[in-house]
Amino acid sequence: MLFKRLIFIFIVIISFVSFFRTFKGGLNISKQEIIKLISPNKYNYNNGKKWPQLAMKGGDPYIRALMRTISASESNYPRPYHAVYTGKNVSNLSKHPDWCITIVSGPNKGNCTTAAGRYQMLTSTWYLMAKRYHPQRGRFMFWESYSFEPKYQDAVVHGWLSDRKYWKADIPGLLRKGKLDRVLRLLSGTWTSLGYGIETNSMSKNLPRVYREVLENELSLSGNNFYQKNEKSLIVEYFPKDVDNGVVEKALRTLDYQLILRPTVVADMPSNSIWFGSEVSIKEVKLVAEKLISSGVNIKAIRPFNKKVEFSDLLIRVGADPEVKNRPSLTLEDVRRKSSFTRDD
Template identity: 70%
Template sequence: MVDTSPPSQVSGEEKSPDSSRRKKLLVATIAALGLTVAIQNWQDVEGLIMRYMPDWLAPPTHITGLRGTMPLAMRGGDPYIRALMRTISASESNYARPYHVLYGGRYVRNLNRHPNRCITIPVGPNKGNCSTAAGRYQFLNKTWSKMSRRYHPRPGGILLWRSYSFEPEYQDRVVHDWLSDRNYWNADIPQMLRQGKVRPVLRMLSGTWTSLGYGIETNSMSKHLPEIYERMLKEELGKSPSGLIQKPAISNENRTRRK
C-alpha cells in the first residue's frame, strides 16, 4: 500500500548541534565568571576578617595551621632572623599565598616588581586612606623602593633604570638583610633574639609592622606572636644544626658597598 499522507514537516525551530553546543558553552562561561567573582569577593571578606577580628571573636585554636608561617622561599641565613620573619608574616599576611597578597586579601600574579596598587582602607584608624602594602611582609611601595636599593641581591637594569624583582626569594632576602643591619636599627636584633628578648624586638619593630602589637593596628594574632616565634625557631634550628648561621646569598661586603 502506498502511503498517501502528506510528508511530515521539519520544524524551523529545530536547533542544530552546533547551536546547542554554543549555548552550553555560553552557560558554562557565565557560571565560571560568576564563580570567579564569588571567590574574589570571599577573599576580600576573609582579608578584612583576619585583619580586624577582635581577640574575643577569634577561635581558640586559630594559632594552629597558620598560613603566614609557611617556610621561607629563600635558603640560608640566620635561623633566628628566619624565625622572626615567619612570625612577622603570621600577623601581616596570614593567607594561603602570602607572597602574592595585597592589602585587604586580594592576590596579584605578576611579581616582576612591587604591584604598587593603592587600595582603600575601609576601617580602622586610617579609614579612607589607601595602602600599597603587598607581599609576605606587606611592603609599602615607598618602603620597598628604599629597602630594595639597599638590600636587594640582584637588581636589574642600570643607573636610573634599576628594577627590583618582587619575587618571593627577593622579598625574603631584603627583609632578612634589613633585620640583620645593626646600623639601621641601632640594635643587634640577631643577638637580642639569642638572648631571648623577643618581646623587646617585636616592640621595636611595631613602628614598621603595626600588627606586631604595641601599635595602632593590633589584631587577633598579635598577642600570640611570642609563642609563634618560639615554634618557628624550633623549626628553623632543626634545619640549621647547632643554630649556626648558614652561608647567606650575599656578603656583608657587597651589601655595605650598595648603601
C-alpha cells in the same frame, strides 16, 4: 637638534611617570589586573601548614623565625608572597604591584595603601630597602627595577632586619638572648600589627607562641644541616638569660664545640644544670662542667637526657632546672671523681 630635544623630553616624561608610580602608587587597576588579582598562582609555600617556610635558602635561623612571625600577623594567607591589602592575590611578581587600595578600618581608615607581599611592604619602602639589600637588580635608562619574587622579598627583609646600623640595635643578638618582646616593640612602628596598641589584630597576642614554634623548626633544620656535615661533632646548647650576666656564654665560647643559643624558657633562674646525649663521652661532659664551675657558675646537676625526650645523641645542654635549685653546688672535686652520671644524680 629638534630630534635630540624630543628624545630628551620623552625620557623626562617617562622618568617622571615611573617616579610617580613608585612613590605615589598606581591608582587605577585595569580589568585584566583585577582578573589576575583574584586568580590562583603557581606558588604555594604553605602546603596546608601554618606559618609557611621561607622561599629563601640559608640565613640566620633567628632572623628567619622572626620573618615568619611577622608574616603570621601581616599576611596570614595561603599565598602570603602574592597577598595585597585585603588578602587578595596578585600573580605578577616581576616588580612590586604598586596598587593603592583604600584602607577600610583602623587609624588610617580612608587612606590608601600599597602594602603587598609576605611582609606587606609599601611601594616606597620596598624600593628604598631593595636598593640596599636586593641581591639582583634590573636597570633601564635612569631607573632601577627590583624583582618582587618570593625569594627576593625574603632576601631584602632578611638583610634589613640584620642591619644593626639601620635599627640602632642588634636584632640577631637580642633574639639569641630571648628578648623577643623588645624586638617586637622595636619593629612595631614598621609592622603595626605586631602589637603595642598601634594596629593589633587577632594574631598579635599569639606572636610569642608563633615565634617559639617556628624558631624550633628553623633551629632543627639548621641543626640537621650541621649534623649532616659533621656527623661526629659535639654541639653545646645554651639558653641565655640576664641573671647569668654573660658568664656562661663566655665560658662556653672558649670550648672547641659548636655553640647554639636557644630562646630562654626559665628567665629568672641562673643556669644550674647540664644534660647530655648518649654518645657524649664522660670526658666531654666533665670538660664543660669544669669550665663552667671554674668560671663561677653554680652547677647543681649533671644528667643524661630522658630517653623519652627527642634530642641529639651528640648534644650537651646547659640551662636552669627548678627541681634542683635547692641542691648544693657541685665542686670541681665532685665532678673529677665521677666515673659516670645518671638520672638520679
